[in-house]
Structures are given as structure tokens and as C-alpha cells.
Amino acid sequence: MLQLNGLTKVYSTGDKALSDVTLTIPNGQVLALIGPSGAGKSTLIRCINRLVEPTSGSAILDDINITTLGAGGLRKQRRRMGMIFQEYALVERLTVMENVLSGRLGYVGFWRSFLRKFPQSDVDAAYRLLDRVGLLEMADKRADELSGGQRQRVGICRALIQDPSLLLVDEPTASLDPKTSRQIMRLICELCEERGLAAIINIHDVALAQMFVERVVGLESGKVVFDGGPDELTPEVLTQIYGEEDWEATIEAVDEEDNEGADA
Amino acid sequence: MTAALDVRLGTVWKKPPFIKKRSTRILILVMVVIYVFMATIGTRGVANYLAVFGIVEEGFKFGVVDRYLTGIDVNWSRIQRGMARGMQFIGGFFHPDFNTHWVDIKQGMYESVVMTIASTVVGIAISIPIALGAARNIAPLPVYLICRFIITISRALNELIVAIILVAILGFGPLAGFITLSFATIGFLAKLLAEEIEDMNKVQAEAVESTGANWLQRVNFGVQPQVMPRLIGLSMYRLDINFRESAVLGLVGAGGIGATLNTAFDRYEFSTVAAILLIIIGTVMVLEYLSGIIRARIK
Numbered sequence: 001m002l003q004l005n006g007l008t009k010v011y012s013t014g015d016k017a018l019s020d021v022t023l024t025i026p027n028g029q030v031l032a033l034i035g036p037s038g039a040g041k042s043t044l045i046r047c048i049n050r051l052v053e054p055t056s057g058s059a060i061l062d063d064i065n066i067t068t069l070g071a072g073g074l075r076k077q078r079r080r081m082g083m084i085f086q087e088y089a090l091v092e093r094l095t096v097m098e099n100v101l102s103g104r105l106g107y108v109g110f111w112r113s114f115l116r117k118f119p120q121s122d123v124d125a126a127y128r129l130l131d132r133v134g135l136l137e138m139a140d141k142r143a144d145e146l147s148g149g150q151r152q153r154v155g156i157c158r159a160l161i162q163d164p165s166l167l168l169v170d171e172p173t174a175s176l177d178p179k180t181s182r183q184i185m186r187l188i189c190e191l192c193e194e195r196g197l198a199a200i201i202n203i204h205d206v207a208l209a210q211m212f213v214e215r216v217v218g219l220e221s222g223k224v225v226f227d228g229g230p231d232e233l234t235p236e237v238l239t240q241i242y243g244e245e246d247w248e249a250t251i252e253a254v255d256e257e258d259n260e261g262a263d264a
Numbered sequence: 265m266t267a268a269l270d271v272r273l274g275t276v277w278k279k280p281p282f283i284k285k286r287s288t289r290i291l292i293l294v295m296v297v298i299y300v301f302m303a304t305i306g307t308r309g310v311a312n313y314l315a316v317f318g319i320v321e322e323g324f325k326f327g328v329v330d331r332y333l334t335g336i337d338v339n340w341s342r343i344q345r346g347m348a349r350g351m352q353f354i355g356g357f358f359h360p361d362f363n364t365h366w367v368d369i370k371q372g373m374y375e376s377v378v379m380t381i382a383s384t385v386v387g388i389a390i391s392i393p394i395a396l397g398a399a400r401n402i403a404p405l406p407v408y409l410i411c412r413f414i415i416t417i418s419r420a421l422n423e424l425i426v427a428i429i430l431v432a433i434l435g436f437g438p439l440a441g442f443i444t445l446s447f448a449t450i451g452f453l454a455k456l457l458a459e460e461i462e463d464m465n466k467v468q469a470e471a472v473e474s475t476g477a478n479w480l481q482r483v484n485f486g487v488q489p490q491v492m493p494r495l496i497g498l499s500m501y502r503l504d505i506n507f508r509e510s511a512v513l514g515l516v517g518a519g520g521i522g523a524t525l526n527t528a529f530d531r532y533e534f535s536t537v538a539a540i541l542l543i544i545i546g547t548v549m550v551l552e553y554l555s556g557i558i559r560a561r562i563k
């Protein structure tokens with residue numbers, strides 16, 4: 001279970017990116033974080049694994065306060081939080097296999113990783129994951145030879161091989177076409193269900209979020225302004241999160257997509 | 265159509281000037297013209313010109329400013345005498361003499377090649393950790409300052425100055441040259457590599473960090489793959505520079521082909537000088553060709 005208590009981030013420029021965010025995410029819950037650009041979605045998930053240092057408040061993962069950990073303790077906890085990035089963030093000049101295995105870096109020593117002599121169990125796990133996402137044949141290709149959707153699958157494998165209990169997902173579909181977007185979202189949600197993983201998914205495609213998740217949190221100017229089920233997202237709520245716009249069309253589109261989305 | 269658009273339609277569009285105030289622009293332009301004029305032709309040039317028309321006397325001086333704004337003094341008679349020697353020198357290229365001092369040339373080349381390779385390898389080995397320390401995005405501030413200081417020292421001291429000092433300490437020979445070039449390589453390679461690291465794609469390194477990797481693993485997985493092609497390219501370039509520098513360092517006694525070259529100059533053996541220079545040019549061209557091939561292969 002992940003608990004965020006009054007998480008606040010003020011950047012050195014004085015911008016208040018997060019103010020007093022309090023959330024509880026039970027084990028195995030997939031949560032979509034929606035909100036306009038600059039609302040603090042990325043900052044929020046980066047404050048959880050401390051790629052960004054929160055100014056105050058705490059993030060507690062299964063009774064361990066991540067915000068107060070020293071460098072060694074933080075590395076150990078980061079192993080339990082897999083992260084998936086917007087622009088895939090694969091190391092482009094490394095092979096697919098190296099990228100996937102880099103998810104095990106928190107578990108193996110420097111020399112082992114430097115010589116690429118990962119334990120056989122890690123190698124097998126990498127092969128299994130690549131097979132699961134349909135990229136087994138690509139194992140020795142360089143990451144920059146893959147298409148966007150394929151790269152994001154590798155990114156998913158890298159996060160999952162960490163054997164995490166929580167996934168932090170930052171705009172996984174922002175650079176993908178609509179069909180691939182859905183496939184990636186479906187894959188992430190399926191894998192979370194298979195493994196009982198909790199996930200926080202930043203996403204600005206409201207319709208896509210509604211299709212796949214059980215809980216939606218709306219963030220606006222660093223504050224939580226909505227927390228509820230996907231069907232509670234009414235035009236009034238969307239106006240509160242994003243500002244005035246004709247929301248009926250968005251919501252209708254979702255209903256249509258729901259009907260034909262299953263076979264995409 | 266809005267009123268604001270109406271006003272703009274039909275008006276000429278120009279890129280806004282870098283310096284907004286027109287008078288400032290003209291003032292700066294005038295000052296640049298005066299400066300360039302004074303720096304190159306100078307008051308003496310003007311005085312000489314006026315003297316030709318009999319407006320001022322020969323050797324006229326513009327008071328106090330004449331001491332500072334003389335421009336570049338050109339001594340034509342000296343150039344005339346020098347031209348003859350220059351032609352003799354260039355003439356040497358038409359009949360380069362490889363044979364008379366071939367043993368010396370061979371010895372000098374051997375020393376230079378050893379000096380170049382050894383100093384490049386050692387220089388790179390020292391540069392890499394310093395470059396990591398001098399990249400602000402991966403090193404803590406105290407380490408950063410120390411590494412930047414080392415780089416600055418290496419860059420501030422010209423090869424020739426270091427070589428002169430080291431020759432005084434270690435005596436004539438390639439050892440002084442080897443240490444000089446290793447030292448100079450640090451300033452070059454560590455600085456450029458550090459800048460490359462600072463410019464790298466941050467998210468790729470962040471992704472590696474987010475897995476719980478330690479600092480060395482982050483460098484190995486997140487940084488190294490991103491900067492490797494540049495490191496190899498820079499290393500090849502530095503090999504090239506070190507070879508050329510080794511020819512210059514010989515002039516101050518730091519061994520290598522430069523020492524052979526210096527001896528030939530001292531004896532006015534311009535044919536041998538030409539032969540040595542041709543060998544240097546050939547070697548640099550071969551290195552250039554090789555580095556081209558290697559860099560094309562690494563992407």
C-alpha cells in the first residue's frame with residue numbers, strides 16, 4: 001500500500017508544483033492521474049521515487065517512509081517501484097536485452113553488471129518478459145532500431161523485471177498512435193492484474209483512462225480536485241480539472257470506444 | 265477582421281534589430297570601424313600617407329595617442345630580405361632529401377610515434393574520471409569544482425610552456441614530451457567529454473537511476489552508451505593533435521621528430537626540413553583518414 005501524506009513540492013524557481021497531496025493507493029489498484037499540462041502529474045510520481053526531491057510531506061510504501069531514506073536505502077526501495085516513461089527512456093545505444101536487464105541493476109553488483117554477466121535467473125526472466133510482450137526475437141537488436149510501440153514494451157519489461165510492488169507510469173502513450181496507445185494501456189493493465197501490482201498512470205487522454213482504470217484522480221495546479229470512479233467523470237468534473245470546454249463529445253466518444261475497443 | 269489586424273495589414277515586416285536603439289547601433293558601428301582602422305593601419309599609417317602628399321612632415325606623430333594607436337608596424341625592407349630565405353625554404357619542397365639524415369629521421373619518427381600513442385592512452389585514461397567529475401549533472405559540487413580546476417590548469421598552461429619546464433627538470437628527450445602531451449590531453453578531452461555528458465539525454469540516465477542502480481552502474485548503463493561515439497571521435501582527434509604537437513615540442517628539446525626538424529633548421533638543410541615536413545603531413549593525413557573510417561563505423 002502506498003500512502004502519500006501532504007506531499008508538497010516547491011521548485012527553486014518558486015513554482016509550487018504540488019501542494020499538500022494526500023492519497024492512499026491500496027495494493028493492486030490501478031489509478032489514473034489526469035489533469036492539464038503543468039498540473040504536477042509528472043512531479044507527483046517523480047516525488048514518490050525521489051527522482052525529484054519533495055519539499056515536504058511523505059510517501060510511505062508498505063510502512064517504509066521513502067522520503068527520509070538515505071542513498072543506500074533509497075536505492076533498495078527504488079527496486080520496488082518500476083517506472084515507465086513518456087518517451088520510453090530506453091538507453092538507445094544498448095540492446096533490448098541490456099535495457100531489460102538494466103531493471104536488475106539494483107540487485108546485482110557493479111562488476112557483474114559491467115561485464116554483463118547477469119545471473120541466469122535474471123536472463124531467463126528477461127526472456128520470459130520479452131516473450132510476454134511479443135519481442136523475444138528482438139532481444140539482441142539495438143533499442144533505437146525499434147518502433148515507438150515496441151520501445152514502450154521494452155520499457156514495460158524493464159520496469160517489471162525489477163519485480164516491483166508499484167508501477168509509476170508517466171504518460172505511457174503520449175508519443176504513440178491511438179491504436180498502439182490502447183494496446184500499451186491494455187498491456188500495462190493486464191500485467192498489473194496478473195501480478196497484483198498497484199500503478200499510478202499519468203495520462204492526459206481522459207477517454208483512454210476511463211477505458212482501463214478503476215480509479216481516477218484529477219490534479220489541477222498541484223492539488224487533488226477529483227477522486228472517484230471513471231464513470232463519475234462528468235462534464236462538470238472535467239471543467240473543474242481542465243477548465244471550460246464542451247466535454248459531452250469526449251465522454252460520448254468513450255462510450256463508443258468502449259463498445260468496439262475490446263478487439264483493437 | 266479585427267482592428268489590430270487591420271492596422272498591420274500592408275505594413276512591411278522586418279526582423280526586429282538585436283540592438284533596439286538606432287543611435288546606439290550607429291555608435292557601435294562607427295566605433296568598430298575606427299577600432300579596426302586604428303588596429304590595422306593606425307596613426308603611423310595615416311601619418312605616412314599624409315606625408316606622401318606633403319600635408320605633414322615625415323615622421324609626424326599624433327601626440328600622446330601615437331604611442332597606443334600605431335597599428336601593426338610593417339617593415340618592408342625586412343620582408344624583402346626574408347622573402348629570399350622563404351623561397352629557398354619552399355624550394356626545398358621540390359627536392360626533399362630523405363636520404364642524408366634518414367637514420368635521424370627514422371629515430372625521430374619512432375620517438376614521436378611512441379610519445380604520441382603513450383601520451384594519448386595515458387591522457388585519455390586520466391581524462392575519463394576527471395570528465396565524469398567535471399559534469400555538473402552527475403557529480404556533486406565539490407568534486408565538480410576540483411575537476412574543473414584541474415581542467416582549467418591544463419588548458420591555461422600551453423604545451424610549449426609545460427615542455428620547457430619539464431625539459432629543464434627531466435632533461436632533453438621524449439620523456440618530457442610524453443608527460444607534456446598527457447597533461448595537455450586532460451585539458452582537451454576532459455573538458456569536451458564533460459560537456460558531452462552535460463548535454464546527454466537526461467531521461468535515459470534517469471530511467472537507469474529509477475531502477476535502484478548505484479552511481480557506477482548509472483554511469484556504465486545510462487551515461488557511457490550516450491557519450492561513447494563522441495569519446496572515440498575525440499580520442500582519435502587528440503591522437504592526431506598529439507602527433508602534430510610532438511613535432512613542435514621537439515623544438516624546445518622534448519624529443520621526437522621535432523628535435524630532428526630543429527637540427528635540420530639549425531643547419532639550414534632545407535631539403536631535409538622539407539622531407540620531414542612531408543612525412544608529418546603524410547602521417548597526419550593517414551590519421552585523418554583512419555579516424556574518418558572509425559567514426560563512420562560507430563554511430
